[in-house]
Amino acid sequence: MGKAHRGRGAWRGAAAAAVTAVAVVVSGGGAAPTTPRAPDGAQAAASPATAAPRVTLSARDVLLAAAEKADRQADGSGDWWHSVTVNRHLYAARTGGYLVVDRTRNEGWTPAATGGEQWAGDQRLGAEPATEADRRAWEQAGAPSEIEVLVPGKGRGRLALSTAEGEARTSHTPLVDGDKVFWLGKNVTMKDLRTLPSDPGKLKKWLMASYAGHGTESTSEELSGDAWLFRVSVGLIMDMPVTPEVRGAAFRMLAELDDVKVTASVTDAEGRQGTAVSMRERYDRGGVSENRLVFDEATGRALAHEYVVVEPGGLQAGFEPGAVWSSTALIEAGWTDDRP
Incomplete structure (x- = not known):
């Protein structure tokens, strides 16, 4: 996700699953959201005198708490930054009335x-x-x-997906310009990433210096500054080799955005439960999606980057609201001395 580009481009995710949104609720003495109460009412026996008060936290509170956990992550060291992701994308079969998920495993050094x-x-x-x-x-x-399957946005485009696993392939390319490794609003070096400011205000200023009034995919795509900042920040938090303090600063920066939303008890495509921070995006070609980062509140570590259908249209035409039509699940990311 977010490799440096030789031309114009951007990172994107891939997946499909259903999502259930619940309120972010914690007990009065804790900082982690509780799971919804059992429908049979088994937990209702606690008396009002002994039951812990229930408090709904704002998105800002949840993100600031995640920042504290991210700050305490181990940084590590090594000759290579290594990551493994599984991309998923949702398609509708041309006949039969069913949906399928196409899956690809990606690994990078x-x-x-x-x-x-x-x-x-x-x-x-x-x-x-x-x-x-x-x-x-x-x-x-x-x-x-x-x-x-149908290919949204491609008119009569045809695509056949195999249910069988493909052969694992490995490739290698020189670094862009000899030193550019990732795309973070612009192509950046490893030194750029390792020296990003850990102050959220300074980090925002550094990132927004690359904002040119349009989206990350196309110069013709209209995208607000906050939505652009959210897109770029998700890549930073997900799997870029920044310091733990910078990852914490990114969470603090997102906490100050007006339209950011937090949803508890979200299960990603790998079956892992986490909390999601999201922002809505409306596309010129039609449709509205929720761009969201799913993370583990206990550690501040990213789990997945997903796009959820809000209003079907464009690339997600024909899907029901709530469907995760594209996602990238992060399996692992960190420093290693092992060569590919």
């Missing part, structure tokens, strides 16, 4: 030293029905091993 090469590994994990109901519909359609 970025050298700490300049003048080297970046290595990348990828493997298609195969397409699969998105839900059990979709699986039944797929089976009724003959359980095809090649599924022809």
